[in-house]
Amino acid sequence: MKRSPDTPLPGPRERRRLREAASLTQAQLAERLGVRDETVRAWESGRKAPRGRKREAYAKLLASLEQDWDSLKASQKAEGKVLVTVRLGEPADEAGAGKGTVSPEPARFTQAPPTPPGAEDRPYLTPAQAFDALYAFCAPALVRQTYLLTGRRELARESVERAFQLAWDRWPEVARDPEPAGWVRAAAHEWALSPWHRFRPRYRKPGPPPANDADRVLLDTLLRLRPPQRRTLLLYDGVGLDLPETAAETEASTPAAAHRLMHAREAVAARLPELSDPELLHERLAEVASAERLRAAEPDEVRAGSERRARFWTRSAIAFTVALIGTTALTLHTAPTHYEPPVPPGETVRGVPPRVAPGPLSEKERRLRAKLRKELLHGPERLAPRAE
Secondary structure, eight states: OOOOOOOOOOOHHHHHHHHHHTTOOHHHHHHHHTOOHHHHHHHHHTSOOOOHHHHHHHHHHHHHHHHHHHHHHHHHHHHTOOSOOEEOSSOOOTTSOOTTEEOOOOOOSOOOOOOOTTTTTOSOOOHHHHHHHHHHHHHHHHHHHHHHHHSOHHHHHHHHHHHHHHHHHTHHHHHHSSOHHHHHHHHHHHHHTOGGGGGSGGGSSOOOOOSSHHHHHHHHHHHHSOHHHHHHHIIIIIIOOOHHHHHHHTTOOHHHHHHHHHHHHHHHHHHOGGGOSHHHHHHHHHHHHHHSOOOOOOHHHHHHHHHHHHHHHHHHHHHHHHHHHHHHHHHHHHSOSSOOOOOOOOOOOOSOOOOOOOOOOOHHHHHHHHHHHHHHHHSOSSOOOOOO
16 A cells, blocks of 8 residues: 655745735634644644645645635735735825834845846756855845945845855755745744854944944944844845735744834834835845945855865764764773672770780690691501590
8 A cells, every 4th residue: 555645835934924915813723724823833834744644634724724825915916006005003195104114125135137148058957056145145135234234334245145055055955945035044043143143243333334334333233223123224124025025034023024024113213213114124225235345255165165064063072972972882891790889997996815925835835736747758558546
């Protein structure tokens, strides 16, 4: 009996994005599938995977949600409308730019992927060529994004290099990912916003500010925001992701991402009132990021650094394993094979008379000793006692 293959499912992040795009809660989705809320939460986090009929029903429901979302995007794009509008708090005014309105903006931090020469003639790309193409497409924009997140040029370049080194280490996983650029972007942002950089001596002092006064004020305003708010503002108003994608990449719910975006916009508008318009804020973010001369390393250097790091950790693990095996063997060789009870310490005993050496022999004892010595050497083989 052959086992039928499992129904394919999208990744955990895509499952959550589709549910939130359809404005469904985990309880509503669980009610449709006939499962508990904890089960849906485990499916979307990747801790568990559905099986059997529940897997088929879950796959059909996600496919229908994806079709509805694609049709909605196509219809709204044809009509020239925005894709997502979330209103929290006060209603928006007639222009649609109220205090509680969150509207998506086009992306200006990305560029069209370049078509390598002769790509039509080649049936496929090697892993190194595919990695170089992804690096050439994403690295320049990622360096500018991480610079807006950190305000440090060196840390921005380091974050992008570490993200692509991690991508080269896990290239089979990244190559199969539906959005490799998003995978690398999330890794670069997480490394750039890591709180452990404050303990590094080279990053204890702030980096040099931009030369332009307006750019310096905007960058200082961004750095005053909390890291989650800063990242949400950059992804939504800078990169141009929609709200569900921003929430999925920052590992937050859609309402939480909307609140972070609102608070970040309010903080920026409080210090720079002219940037209360999201479109103008998007343009200023792009100008500040493009004003700095930020260059990423060559892809060959990034791949070589990733391979050196992998070799170093592999050799370290082998050396540690050999040292552990040697220590264990030495311990087994020198350890005792049986139990040896400890010797108790000596104690002084009182009341025992001292040991006395024997005194001189008497005349009778000397005659007996001479007799015994003589008869043992020259006497008969058997001696018979006699009475005297």
